[in-house]
Amino acid sequence: MQAFAALLDGLIYTRSRDHKVRLIADYLRIAPDPDRGWALAALAGTLSIATVKAAAIRAMAEERFDPMLFRMSRDYVGDTAETVALMWPDVSQDIVAPTVSEVIDVLNSTSRARAPAVLAELMDRLDANGRYALLKLATGGMRVGISARLAKIAFGQAFGLSVDDVEEVWHALRPPYAELFAWGEGKSERPDPADSAFFRPFMLAHPLEEGNVDLTAFAAEWKWDGIRIQIASTGGETRLFSRGGDEVTGAFPEIAAAFQGIGVVDGELLVRGDLQGGEAASFNALQQRLGRKNVTAAMQAEYPVFVRLYDILFDGTEDVRALSWTMRRNRLEMFVAKLDPARFDLSAIIEARDFDHLAEMRAAARAAAIEGVMLKRRDSTYLAGRKVGLWYKWKREPLVADCVMMYAQRGSGKRSSLYSDYTFGCWTPDGALLPVGKAYSGFSDAELKWLDRFVRNNTVARYGPVREVEKSLVLEVAFDAVHESKRHKSGIAMRFPRISRLRRDKPADEADTIANLRAMIG
Amino acid sequence: MWIDPSRPAERALVTHGHADHARSGHGAVWATPETLAIMALRYGTEMGTPVAYGDGFEAGGVKISFHPAGHVLGSAQILLEHAGERVVVTGDYKRRFDPTCAPFEAVACDVLITEATFGLPVFTHPPIEDEIAKLLAARAANADGCIVVGAYALGKAQRVIAELRRAGYHAPIYIHGAMQKMCDLYAAHDVPLGELILATGLAKAEMKGAIVVAPPSAMNDRWAQRLPDPITAMASGWMRVRQRARQRNVELPLVISDHADWTELTDTLLELRPAETWITHGRTDALGRWCELHQLKARALDLVGREDEDEG
Known part of the structure; x- marks a missing residue:
């Protein structure tokens, strides 16, 4: 020890x-x-x-x-x-x-x-x-600034193995990883878990910051706002995995039951609804289903889920990751054709004449509540992790609103002495502030110091660890979307809010109203 | 007559030389000879009446005497006696061995006015030998770099140096310029510190494998950029809490304090069993709670102008 x-x-x-x-x-x-x-x-x-x-x-x-x-x-x-x-x-x-x-x-x-x-x-x-x-x-919570990825890199470094090779078998093995260490020390072959359904690392996308790409080299798809999911099936056993390789089969049993096929596929889990181009509900609806070990029939009926597939890693028992995206797409189309259309469909390819045309379509997509566009290099093989130049996500610009800081709470871990979590609100017609969200990122270390001092010097009340502050500081908050929420008194909630700017110049009464925010729903 | 007044006073009794206790500008000052020497060094020509440990004098019917507090060179507790009642003001104190100052003396009293800088049960200072061993191990493992130890310029710096010597480290120790006069003063008071070299203006190559002692404020300063691959160490009781160390970007926390830890604070109360305890300077709430649990009468004494995390 x-x-x-x-x-x-x-x-x-x-x-x-x-x-x-x-x-x-x-x-x-x-x-x-x-x-x-x-x-x-x-x-x-x-x-x-x-x-x-x-x-x-x-x-x-x-x-x-x-x-x-x-x-x-x-x-x-x-x-x-x-x-x-x-x-x-x-x-x-x-x-x-x-x-x-x-x-x-x-x-x-x-x-x-x-x-x-x-x-x-x-x-x-x-x-x-x-x-x-x-x-x-x-x-379990180590809080030492080590990601799972870094732990695997360290394992690879300890025994002179490539981290991708470690990743490939990692999810088929269980602690205390005896086979992994035996392999690392050269006492046995690389573990071969082919007979079980296990997670393979996802291929990830870089954000497309600026510039453009040539659409003859890249295919475009809509970026769906659900959860990334991998379905692995040996025929006998079907399991679902989310981004980090966590198994989520229990939360979505109807998907596992409906999957008739052998292989490993990659797609987006969505709830049916009339947003996202009229095809899927907001991420909020999906959240009702997430994090549950077991779901009731009523939940399944109220939030019907389906998977929009966009890639294939194993076709039957054949590893197709070394094939180009174009060839995998052909395999995928044939694969999906055999699945239940109520639960599985294909992520469509966007037919754009050129990049400018695509940009127009993307700009129009906000009205359809679509998150953005994915760009995938047609000749790219399926590689674990985030590789430069192969896949891009081209998100639409975030929404912003000017909100007023209302409460602050100290962070945890490294930030345990700093007031780093802020609840902010917008104005009602009768001049009251109602909380619309909470954020704890987006600012620099220097700004955090300043915010901490602001909170300490402007506290008007304390509720346990929470301080209520003078309603004088305007925070420009960026967020991906805003939707209805029964949980908040304001009736709305933000998706992925973060502080984008401190508006020390702006008087609090000029911050946005709840009505302004409501107008952004969709 | 005031004890450690934070504003200029006509007549002041000063427990020890740290800036938050010994301010300048008083009319008349009573303090130990060592404390007066420290004040003279810091504030120039300040004079006062020296009172040696165990000695006392009378003022307004009150007998006043000074007793070792074990905090830093010259640090004293002050005993006030009047009409058979005894009040002890501990000032800052510790009960661990310290080669740079006289050891704490338990003084029986009716009212104890105690400090509580580390008055939370999470603060247990480990044996200083363990912390010095950590420092020496880190130095041995980084032959190409140096270790810069943040230590308060009065007391902590000299104690770290003296403990390094006691642990058998006899190589020259490099010091920041702001510490030189205080180290000289200690040496003049029979606290041998071995060979000290001023770290300013030396080539990086000369400092390889060195231990450098500097005030905490210099650590993240441009001064530290001239050191060869420094590992940042900090000698302070606050280093006991991991996130405190991390916030200060400390890579090698050394839990070394010149204040009593929780056990020393509570053991002292149990030993003296004063009829009443006044708690000041630190976590008054937690030590007060402990007194309540142990059926000792206590109250918090709020002082103005005190900051608690600068030294320790």
Whole structure:
């Protein structure tokens, strides 16, 4: 556990990405099995210990500490796990610290009710850094600035493997990744999981910032505002995966049931509706279905889902990723023809004469509530990740509105001492402000400092961690869309709001009205 | 008569030389000889009446005496005695070993006015030997670069240097110009710091493998750009909390503090068991809560003009 704790601390304090990768790689080479496999899973976010949730840590803390002292400490530190780790008394020097795998085994074999007590016993065997690592390991949220991708890069670097090769098999394997390490150390062949339905990494697009592309080399499709989905089926088993490779089969059982075919396809999951060119509902409708492990028949009927397919990775058992987009498109058209049209259709190719014509069509697309255009190089093979020059997303310009800051909340992690989450509102006809959204990005570090100071100097009331501020600061907020929402008093909600500018020059009473925002719905 | 007044006062008792306790411009000052020397260095020709540890004098029927606080060179607690009642003002204090100053003395009292800079149960300062070992290990692992240690110019810097010497590190230690006079003052008060070299104006190559001690304000300054691949370390009790260290862009946090940690604060209260405790300077709410839980009478004493995160 100490080696893993030292690794976590190293990652927390190291700013350079390369140095972080090196720290992980060094650990993965040296640490014993299966500790290092569990550690890799923890860093990549694939470790889940069902018996320990954040509530277990709070329960354990309440058992040991005075609630008021704990709350004061938690408010100062900004992170529950770290607070508990720091407050916990050091017991004895001569007790043997548990290993990472012992921790995993013990926690996996207990019950949710027993977990706080079991965790407490482990805590007693560790020093402050070890306790911090234990709690982070147990709850999963590492917050060390490591993406799953970076963890895989580090694994590749540790054993001299290409990260794409690691990605290819990654999703078929489970922690603690014994086969992966055996392959890495040259003790066995690359794992071959062909007989199971597993996730292959998506090909991703770069934003098209400016300039144009030649439409004889690139095909254009509409960019649908749903969730990217991969369907993998061996015939016997069909599974659905979202962007990060998370399985979402349980949330959309009707899709898995309707998929009659063997192969792996790539598309957009949408809810039927009359937006998006009259074919699909807003992203908001889809959100009703997301994040649910099980769905009722009523949900399925109210939000009917379908998949608009745009690529094929495996046709039957044949890997077609090395074929050009044009050839894959032919395969896909034949493949889709055999599927249930109520659940699966093809993403149409936009027929534009040239780029200017496409630009006109894109400009007109806002009225049809379409997010933008995808541009795909006709001769591109299907490559994992975001490769330059092959696929572009050409989103329509964001919408903007001038809103007034109403409340602010401190961030978490690195931003735990800064007021970095802002709720903002627009005016009603009778001169009141109603919240229309919340944003915590889009500003520079210098602007964040300024905003933090603004909040501290203009607080008019406090509600726990939330401060209400003087309604004087105008924030220009950019967002992708605005839609009806019953959850907010204003009756509207923004999609992907971010702060685009601080309008310190603008008087608050000149900010936008709710009616202005309503006019942008669609 | 005032203790550590934040505005110029006719008559001032000063616990120690840190700027938020020892201000300039008072009429008459009573302090330890070391504190007076520090004030003279910082403010020029300031004079005062020296009071040695254990010594006292009388003013207006109150007996006033100074006792070691273990915080920095010359730091004192002040004991006020009147009509059989004893009041102790701790000033800033710590109870850990410190080769650069006299150790804290527990002074029995009826009313204790205690600091609470690290008055939250998350603050436990680890043994300084462990932190110095971390610093030396980082230096050994970065032979081509240097380690720049942010440390408050009065007290912390000299303690880090003295502890490095105690750990057997005898190579020259490089210091920022702002620290030189204070280090000289310490040396003149029999606190040997070994060979110190001014880091200003040296070639990068000369500083390879060096340990450089600088005030925290200089760390993100242009001054630090002249150092060869510096690793940023910071010696402060605040480094205990990871996100605090990260916000200050610290790569090597060293949890070294000249203040009492939570355990020292609470142990001191249990040891002295004053009839009443007044808490000032820091987290008054948490230490007050602890007193409540331990059935000790306590109240918060709000002071003006105090900032808590500058040193520590």
